[in-house]
Amino acid sequence: xxxxxxxALSADCCIxxxxxxxxxxxxxxxxSGLRAVVIEKHPDFLRDFRGDTIHPSTLEIMRQLGLLDExxxxxxxxxxxxxxxxxxxxxxxxxxxxxxxxxxxxxxxPQWDFLNxxxxxxxxxxxxxxxxxxxxxxxxxxxGAISGVKTLQGNERHxxxxxxxxxxxxxxxxxxxxxxxxxQSFGAPRDVLWFRLExxxxxxQLGMGHKGPKQNFIVIDRGDYWQCGYTIQKNQFDELKLAxxxxxxxxxxxxxxxxxxxxxxxDEWDKLKLLSIRIDRLDHWMKPGVLCIGDxxxxxxxxxxxxxxxxxxxxxxxxxxxxxxxQQGNVALQDLQKVQRRRQFPTVATQFLQIKMxxxxxxxxxxxxxxxxxxxxxxxxxxxxxLIGLGFRTEKPRYI
Numbered sequence: 001x002x003x004x005x006x007x008a009l010s011a012d013c014c015i016x017x018x019x020x021x022x023x024x025x026x027x028x029x030x031x032s033g034l035r036a037v038v039i040e041k042h043p044d045f046l047r048d049f050r051g052d053t054i055h056p057s058t059l060e061i062m063r064q065l066g067l068l069d070e071x072x073x074x075x076x077x078x079x080x081x082x083x084x085x086x087x088x089x090x091x092x093x094x095x096x097x098x099x100x101x102x103x104x105x106x107x108x109x110p111q112w113d114f115l116n117x118x119x120x121x122x123x124x125x126x127x128x129x130x131x132x133x134x135x136x137x138x139x140x141x142x143x144g145a146i147s148g149v150k151t152l153q154g155n156e157r158h159x160x161x162x163x164x165x166x167x168x169x170x171x172x173x174x175x176x177x178x179x180x181x182x183x184q185s186f187g188a189p190r191d192v193l194w195f196r197l198e199x200x201x202x203x204x205q206l207g208m209g210h211k212g213p214k215q216n217f218i219v220i221d222r223g224d225y226w227q228c229g230y231t232i233q234k235n236q237f238d239e240l241k242l243a244x245x246x247x248x249x250x251x252x253x254x255x256x257x258x259x260x261x262x263x264x265x266x267d268e269w270d271k272l273k274l275l276s277i278r279i280d281r282l283d284h285w286m287k288p289g290v291l292c293i294g295d296x297x298x299x300x301x302x303x304x305x306x307x308x309x310x311x312x313x314x315x316x317x318x319x320x321x322x323x324x325x326x327q328q329g330n331v332a333l334q335d336l337q338k339v340q341r342r343r344q345f346p347t348v349a350t351q352f353l354q355i356k357m358x359x360x361x362x363x364x365x366x367x368x369x370x371x372x373x374x375x376x377x378x379x380x381x382x383x384x385x386x387l388i389g390l391g392f393r394t395e396k397p398r399y400i
Contacts, residue, residue, distance in 0.1 A: 008159035011037040011129070012326045014149050016136045017169030018045065020111070021294030021311035023118040023130075025166060028319035030128035032399045034326050037160055038128075039151055041135040041169075045112035045119075052111050052220075052227075053305035056096060056389040058312045059103035064397055068103070071117055076109040077221050081381070082388070094384040106305070106389070108220060134158065136174050139165065139290075146289030164331050165290050166318065168311070171278060173296035181292060183282035186355050188301055190231045192218070192275040195266050197226045197258065204257060217255045228256070229275075229302075237274050245269060277301050279351055286336035293318055293339070298347045301354040304388045310350065316395035317342045323399050346392040353387070 013029055015022045018040030029036040054076075062068040082094040096104045122128040133153055140148040140159065148161040167175025203226075218229035230252050232240065240248050245266070253260035266272065281298035285291055294311030321338045325331040 008148070008161050009037060009129070010161040011035045012127075012162065012329075013037070013164045013166060013322075014039065014160045014162040015166040015168055016149070016175045017167065017173075017294075017296070018042075018115065018119075018130065018132070019168060019170060019294065019311065020051075020115065020118075020308050021296075021315045022166070022168035023115055023122065024312050024315035025168065025293070025318055026128055026130070027118055027122040027125075028315065028397060028399070029323065029326070030122050030125035032319070032323045032327070033125075033127060034323065035127040036122075036129070037131065037162070038122075039131045039134040039136060039149075039160075041133070043133045045115040047112065051302075051305060051308040052108055052114075053308060054107040054109055054114060055306065055309040055391075056099050056101050056103050056105065057391055057394050058309045059107060060101040060394070061312065061316060061397060063102055065400060067117075067121060071114075072107070074109060074113050074117065075223060076107045077223060078105040078107055080105045081385070082106075092381050094388050095381040096385045096389045098382050099386060099389050101390070104389075108222065111308070131158070136169065136178075138178055163289060163329075164322070164326065167290065167292035167296040168294050168315070169296055171280075171295040171299040173292060175290065176282065176292050176296050179287055179290045179292075181282050181284060181287065181290075183280055185278065185280040186351065187234075188277040188279050189234050191234055191237065191277055192302060193230045193232060193237070194273045194275060195228055195230075195271050196222070197228055197262055197265050199225055200262075217252065217257070219257065230255075234277075241269065275302065279354055281347060281351065285340040286333065288333050288336075289331075291318065291322075291336045291339060293343075297340075297343075298351065300350065303354045303357055306350060306388065306391060310346065310391065313346070313391065313393070313395045314339075314343050316397055320395065320398040343393075349392045 012034040013036050015026050015036060015038045018038050022038050026036040026038040059068060062071050080096055081092050083090055083092060096106070119130055131151070131153065135152045137150040137152050139146050140150060146165060147163065148159055149165055151158040151160060165175060167173050167179070169175055216231040220227040249263040249266055250260070253263050278299040279301050282292060285293070285297045293314035295307060297314070300307035300310060318339050321342065322331060322335060325335045
């Protein structure tokens, strides 16, 4: 049945994707008095095993916006350092204690809580609109220029009139595809199987980090349960399924910091969520009337958990550079190019490190010397803490 067309909305900017980048940008634009419409294809923000790390760089932005204290009243866990177990020894790989910010820790908070918080704050401004269960369909062109977007909400078609569309709809971005934006893929040799294990009173204090003799078992403290990740070779999941669930659980138990009996909780394949790791980025993040940010512009590996925080930094940079042109009603291609230039270096530098670390894991046949170097030179754990906690370039909201 063909969708029925309904009355058009209008906005200074339409943001596709209600993730961290999209909602942060929508909040900042609405706070500046602009009309920002965010469309999100899902009816809510509830998704298992999304990036739930809020790094010190993002917490500092929330402080600058006056939102930090209220945010931290929400349930969360804190990690002042990141640990790894190497050859049976616990190594501090990154230490955030010397960062020049107020919050010297990573906050682990369910992403839906963070997104609901951002949406609630954005709704305090009259220019903010969030349309959920609403999918991006295509652009509208007039005289060769983008003049809006077509969206689908059930059997209803919405028209949103706008001269600027922001693609913040993730690594499988429809905005990117419809705009014909192309880029480079750098691959990744590993995938991750995520699952949860209930906490037991006698469980060790594991915090957050990579555990096990091969560092391919990840543990994150979620309060009342453990979020666990088991890294596998790229595209190996189908082969593992053929071998059977019991065989996989036996293999995981060999590298997990839990007893083999605990793996009984994973009693069906549906309790394992496959994350296919990608590292890629667009050559050009924009064309006239369109800009991609966050994972839509550059998909990151889970290494360091930095993807969400790079997306937030993108959103702040975009708001800083586009608010005035939007207020003037004239966003030129050069304005969009400024956003990419500002965010290109931290994107490339972060992906370079992720690619090198992934490549080293794939190629080496002897244990990595990095933990030995960190033990010998303690300043390295603070250096890694800065790279993970703050990244290569931080952004500060300008219009506050």
